[in-house]
Amino acid sequence: MDFSEMLKDSKQVTYDDFVIDSGGIADDIIEMFTNPLAIEVQEIYKKDILELKNIKTDKGTVFGLRKLNFGDISQAPEVLSGQVAAVDGTFALPRQDYSTGSAVCVAVGSATMTRTLQDSLHYWSSTKALKNTQDIDDFLDLRQEHLYKPNNSAFMRYFEAAHALKIDEKFIFFDGLLCDEWLANTKEGAALYREMLEHPNKKFIGVIKSCKKNLMFSQYARACPSGSILLIETLYEHINRRESETRFSLHSNKQEVRSFWNELSPRIIRGVFKPYKRAFGFEVLEDHLDDMIRLLAADAHMSQEGHEIPYLLNLVDGEIRRMFKRHKLLNDIALKMNQTSDSIYQEEWDEHAFRPQQA
Secondary structure, three states, X not given: OOHHHHHHHOOOOOHHHHHHHHHHHHHHHHHHHHOHHHHHHHHHHHHHHHHHOOOEOOOOOEOEEEEOOOOOHHHOHXXXXXXXXXXXXXXXXXXXXXXXXXXXXXXXXXXXOOOOOEEEEEEEEOHHHHHOOOOHHHHHHHHHHHHHOOOHHHHHHHHHHHHHHHOOXXXXXXXXXXXXXXXXXXXXXXXXXXXXXXXOOOEEEEEEOOOOOOHHHHHHHHHOOOOEEEEEEEHHHHHHHHHHHOOOOOOOOOHHHHHHHHHHHHHEEEEEEEOOOOOEEEEEEHHHHHHHHHHHHHOEOOOOOOOOOXXXXXXXXXXXXXXXXXXXXXXXXXXXHHHHOHHHHHHHOOHHHHOOOOO
């Protein structure tokens, strides 16, 4: 669909209709799920699941369904003994774009069943680069570069992977992709992921909390039966299929990047797991598959329907957000701005801060 079709298919809703029944918007959205074709697609994917068992990786791993006993912690003593760590990150300072520069700060942490949060804070701003500029043109060029080039999520994913390599635990749950695509297409990211995936003593799995951004994953997630895990494809196949629609390439001109995609991505298995009513995605190195899905299933948070991700991921997510509240840093910056110059504060701070409060 192009933008002109989107405009053509839109409809106007009056305020009176909105007050009465939300203008029919809610009913319209529900129709997407109950549409006969949507139901038929789900049946097609259920049949496709049965066909996946006929596909194998080069090493012999069979795709398709596996039944698992979720939430039985007794089948994973490594979790209780503290050998499994969950790693997560949050933006302690979301990306800030000021008129003369940019800044971002991420907090990364890990926790196990036997130790509290081990954390680290990583901050970047364009201050250093802009300070070293030679003239006004150089300053403006750097400002333009910093405004558009950095990828904030990749910045956080880099330090999550680096943190996972530094901690002592042998088994690691990541919140999100095992390998961030943008990061893996940089020299630094490819080198870090190679070090991580070829580590002789550590094993990793990425847990994807939402499958909705990937069409194929979202359909398999709905079709996957409860109490099972579904092996769907390799990361190589995923990237190769999407290469025509993305700037991420299997044939990068950077040697480190090209070797990562061609040597390691075929060994990364992607799939979904469904403890009960909701499915989640995952990525895991094929050599780590059996151990990591056993640990993932054992640590499934079965007491919270619809959010049965590993308990450790809930633990570290709550702790890292509690300790590094973004509002504290934002308020400190606003206060410093105001103390330095009232005009700087008025020009640079979020426009929402100046909106009149409704009674």
